[in-house]
Amino acid sequence: MSPVRELCEVLERRRVGAYQALTLVAPRIAEHARPGQFVHVLAGQDRSFPLRRPFSIHRVERPRAGLGAVEIVFDVVGAGTLALSRLRPHDVVDVLGPLGRPFTPPEAPTGCLLVGGGYGTAPLFFLATELRTRRCRVDFVVGAASAGRLLDAMEAKRLGHSLTVTTDDGSAGRRGLVTDLLPDLLARTGAGQLYACGPMPMLAAVSRVAAAAGVPCQVAVEEQMACGTGICFSCVLPLGPEEPTRMARSCLEGPVFDGTTIAWAELEPSR
Secondary structure (H helix, E strand, O other): OOOEEEEEEEEEEEEEOOEEEEEEEOHHHHHHOOOOOEEEEEOOOOOOOOOEEEEEEEEEEOHHHOOOEEEEEEOOOOHHHHHHHOOOOOOEEEEEEEEOEOOOOOOOOOOEEEEEEHHHHHHHHHHHHHHHHOOOOEEEEEEEOOHHHOOOHHHHHHHOOEEEEEEOOOOOOEEOOHHHHHHHHHHHHOOOEEEEEOOHHHHHHHHHHHHHHOOOEEEEOOOOOOOOOOOOOOOEEEEOOOOOOEEEEHHHHOEEEEHHHEOHHHHHHHO
16 A cells, blocks of 8 residues: 555653653555554654654554554654644644555464564554464563663553563662573473564674574664655665665665664664
């Protein structure tokens, strides 16, 4: 389906720990959205915000089950997200979506390990809901710099068969990185598929651990997408392992990629 533009009424804005969640009435987008896709949101109605901002879809309410709504989660890091954090119910937001390539679910029910970092965990909640309808076992491992930067760990616990938490400072769960525990978790859960979303260094490490264990891994990358439609080439990633690498637009061929196809070594020196 081609993306649609909707003028969406704000249904709710709420805090989720350190982050903001924005629920928008968007029946046409909600009808066709799939886990891993994103929406492109115009932060304001004046020329001070000429570019849209990309946000992963956190949750969806299908039109047949209610109004038809999508929820996004964001951190306030600049003028655009600050403007979004000031929206109130009944305000109207210009949204384009759903955009991008979604996660591909397993062909048959299998164990799935979902790995998230910070608010990058957002699309994994939508994915977990869909996987459960397919009778897949879902196990979560989520990490963040500190307890306050974890995204809705209680909801992850509700959706998953198990939840493992790591924090850089040890303020919640195990001290360290999510990748420290991955080999043991893959062995213990018997997961046949791994899905991940979060900072790029985390995705690189997760992809390598999954490849070493022989477990298929899909990652949703976090790249700046100025246009969201493939025109501007601001979100390109190198794909390999063939030489020379091929540059792919994350907004069209992603944001979900097979973790083995990204040339991580070409990204790391500049990150």
